[in-house]
Amino acid sequence: MIDRTAEAPPARRMRPDVQRSLDALLTAAAEVFASDGVDAPVRRITAKAGVGAGTLYRHFPQRSDLITAVFRHEVDACAEAAPALADQYEPVEALTRWLRHLARFVAAKRGLKSALHSGDPAYQSLPAYFMERFVPALTQLLDAAAAAGDIRSDVIPYDLLRAISGIVEPDDDAYTQRMIALLVDGLRYGTHPALPK
Amino acid sequence: MIDRTAEAPPARRMRPDVQRSLDALLTAAAEVFASDGVDAPVRRITAKAGVGAGTLYRHFPQRSDLITAVFRHEVDACAEAAPALADQYEPVEALTRWLRHLARFVAAKRGLKSALHSGDPAYQSLPAYFMERFVPALTQLLDAAAAAGDIRSDVIPYDLLRAISGIVEPDDDAYTQRMIALLVDGLRYGTHPALPK
DNA sequence: TTGCAATACGGAACAGTGTTCCATATTGTG
DNA sequence: CACAATATGGAACACTGTTCCGTATTGCAA
Numbered sequence A, B: 001m002i003d004r005t006a007e008a009p010p011a012r013r014m015r016p017d018v019q020r021s022l023d024a025l026l027t028a029a030a031e032v033f034a035s036d037g038v039d040a041p042v043r044r045i046t047a048k049a050g051v052g053a054g055t056l057y058r059h060f061p062q063r064s065d066l067i068t069a070v071f072r073h074e075v076d077a078c079a080e081a082a083p084a085l086a087d088q089y090e091p092v093e094a095l096t097r098w099l100r101h102l103a104r105f106v107a108a109k110r111g112l113k114s115a116l117h118s119g120d121p122a123y124q125s126l127p128a129y130f131m132e133r134f135v136p137a138l139t140q141l142l143d144a145a146a147a148a149g150d151i152r153s154d155v156i157p158y159d160l161l162r163a164i165s166g167i168v169e170p171d172d173d174a175y176t177q178r179m180i181a182l183l184v185d186g187l188r189y190g191t192h193p194a195l196p197k
Numbered sequence C: 001t002t003g004c005a006a007t008a009c010g011g012a013a014c015a016g017t018g019t020t021c022c023a024t025a026t027t028g029t030g
Numbered sequence D: 001c002a003c004a005a006t007a008t009g010g011a012a013c014a015c016t017g018t019t020c021c022g023t024a025t026t027g028c029a030a
Helices: A016-036 A042-049 A053-059 A063-088 A091-108 A112-117 A125-147 A157-167 A173-188 B016-036 B042-049 B053-059 B063-088 B091-108 B112-117 B125-147 B157-167 B173-188
Strands: none
Touching: A016 A042, A016 A053, A016 A063, A042 A053, A053 A063, A063 A091, A063 A112, A063 A125, A091 A112, A091 A125, A091 A157, A091 A173, A112 A125, A112 A157, A112 B112, A125 A157, A157 A173, A157 B157, A157 B173, A173 B157, A173 B173, B016 B042, B016 B053, B016 B063, B042 B053, B053 B063, B063 B091, B063 B112, B063 B125, B091 B112, B091 B125, B091 B157, B091 B173, B112 B125, B112 B157, B125 B157, B157 B173
16 A cells, blocks of 8 residues: 655645645556556546646656655565565575565566666656665675575675666566576576586 | 668669658668667657658658668677677687677667567567577577587577666666676586686 | 635646648659 | 659647646634
8 A cells, every 4th residue: 555644754744635635646646557557648647636737746746756656665565575585595595586576576567667777867766766675685685695605795786686677577477587597596606516407 | 881772672673762762761860869869759860861751651660660770780790790709709708798799789779778678569570670680699609608518508599688688778888797797607507617716 | 713825736738759641742654 | 745653741630748827725823
């Protein structure tokens, strides 16, 4: 679900009409993003929310602000899956599983991949938030695996996140998984010899 | 340069006005693509070519047809670099160098990366042509390296091409190269042990 | 409660985009 | 040289994102 109060932490109290607009906007955007992807026309969102275009732009001057607000909780959940996996599996297995988790997350949000890599100013703050959450999560997994001597320690988490989100192919999960496996094997190369396949 | 005759191999002779339109269109498109990327507005191309919009759509119903026509020779040249590198370097080195070559090619054509992965029907035939040329080139390099026992033999060339063109980051060549190196290391994993770094 | 300043609202208007369509102009041929 | 076939240019259309402003809503002070 979506947290309708997270938008203005400093504001003392929110005018009820603002609250309603924000509420309708976020709900509508979530539905539209889910069905039509994050590149869906603005008008479809405002129409579904029963709100004017001006209202949308007032609250979300950057398109990425709306996307961030809508996906915030899911991004957080994905990041928080990292420690859980680290507890449950051995380091490399946990790493692999989390990368797959991440890939499915990106793949599930149609258009998110291109938005992340477009460089379009309308999406400026989007990669920032993703990295802010995912870099620490991934760093933890990489460090654990490196400490165990299962992977090398010269890989930059940020690099790997970019690579994963670049590789993701929403319509071909099998391919995406093969490529993640290949990247993980790349991380292992140069450590102890591979076990027999 | 651009081959102005390649558009209609079956046609006996081309009406001179058609020849001129095609010529102007391809030249203008090449310049515009180079400066503004392949997503440049259609009107800019037609304006520079001194041609109407109808003329463009008559000759290139799909946007990807125009892109393909413009880049045909460069794609071919990139594909033909593979055998040359295979002669000059040992297998894995040749493979790595060609993948870098490919990455630079994709990066140099602004917007090409997204066009390749957009799934937009306007770009349908584009990946087809790229794969048609690049799959054989890459297959040759992979087979040579696998025959030498330097990489595994279970990797699908098509997969690797998709992955490279997904990873490419036009504004960060160093990153792109790091990730290519990581993928190549993934290909090596499970073969003979790595040499000391 | 009432009046008023501050704020937010809706949606029309604007500036771009890709694409289609057809009256006009060009060309090859009998 | 006339005429049918073809190609051309650009106006017109449908659809974007974004801005702007007259109107409506709200909270606060008197």
